[in-house]
Amino acid sequence: MNNDLRDVVFSGIVAVRDRLMSVDNAIRLESGEPSFDTPAHIKEAMTKALADNHTHYGPSTGVKPLKSAIMKKVSEQNGIDYLDGFDKIVVTSGGMHALYCTMQTILNSGDEVIVPQPNWTATTWMIRLAGGKDIGVKLKPELEYRWDLDDLKSAITPQTKAILINSPHNPTGGVMTKADMAALLDLAEKHDLYIVSDEAYEHIIYDETHYSIAAVAKDRSTKVRDKIISCFTFSKSYAMTGWRLGYTTCSSQEFADNMKKMILYTINGVSTPSQYAGVAALEGPQDNIFTMRDTYRKRRDLLFDGVNSTDLLKCETPPKGAFYLYAQITDNWSGSAWDLVNYLIDNYSMGSVPGDVFYDDQKAIRFSYACPTEMIERAIMSLKAPKKPVSA
Ligand SMILES: Cc1ncc(COP(=O)(O)O)c(C=O)c1O
Secondary structure, eight states: GGGGGOOOOOHHHHHHHHHHSSSSTTBOHHHHHSSSSOOHHHHHHHHHHHHHHOOOOOOOOOOHHHHHHHHEEEEEIIOOOOOOGGEEEEEHHHHHHHHHHHHHOOOTTTTTEEEESSOOHHHHHHHHHTTEEEEEEEOOGTTBBOOHHHHHHOOTTTTEEEEEEEEEEETTHHHHHHHHHHHHHHHHHHTTTEEEEETTTTTTTSSOOOOOOOHOOOOOOOOTTTTEEEESTTTTTTGGGGGEEEEESSOOOOHHHHHHHHHHHTSSOOOOHHHHHHHHHSSSOHHHHHHHHHHHHHHHHHHHHHHHHHSSSSSSOOOOOOTTEEEEEOOTOSSSHHHHHHHHHHOBBOOEEEGTTTSSSSTTEEEEEOOOOHHHHHHHHHSSSSSOOOOO
């Protein structure tokens, strides 16, 4: 067996999910799975692709119609309008594969990557699997889960290779401002760092505008722009989690050439019919995105008020994006975050994720509100119910 895998652990989210799998009528607030189904026109495009015999190997980094649709989308929607060719777009098997291949492409053993703390567990492990070291810099609750620039500056060492950003952020729902991004670009320029921008929740943002850092860098030098890798996915925007479709953009030819090697020797290209479905997602009606987002917003408000009306949990400000609420555990709970998660499973069949899964945060718990609204209503009733003793 590969020795590097010995210390890799399954995420605590998996442990919670496994316990709830066999429970009838469980309240599934642990998972980031949209309750919506993929819109019909996207599914029809897949069926048509099969009928048209788009069932063969395609180019390893993506079929031309999809790359062309992505080029238009990132240029018009994200403002990344300086990619000078389709080879700067690499189609991947979901956002996770985009991030995994990116880390493998840019990191050497011992390289440090600054990550938000708390951080989505998967990227932490991807960095470690690529030989890198994740250096957490705390997102400050008092800054609505944004970085304090001074904290960031003091985390940079001669070994720092990259900074990972994820806006909107899993698990806190924090959103970076355009000014945050400009300041980050100054740092990256000064220290010659890569920026890996995980934009999985680009469309799930409530009251602000989503900025892509690659677009904020538009007027910077080629050297700076060439070190920005933007990772996107169809999973959340189009309720396409099972399709495993994502992509990266980066203006560097060197990055594109090396990413291509990663794609070739991991999957040799994403399922061709899925890619045609991706074309329909990008070129078809976009109203589903906004309908889903408006529903998430209502669920967020419901959960935010509900959480704050309990005596166990507190959340200062409503999350600004993604579909997670990161609640602080009050002093009315004497146990650990895991104790609370287990208590909610044991007594109410309710899933959640303890803060220490995302870093060593013993005083927080994450709820996802991607689930049906009815589950959130039941969750709130459970949280408000009189506290039972913690079961052994
Ligand atoms: C922060 C973040 N990035 C990326 C992803 C990747 O999603 P997928 O691999 O389904 O595209 C997820 C999924 O939950 C996520 O939470």
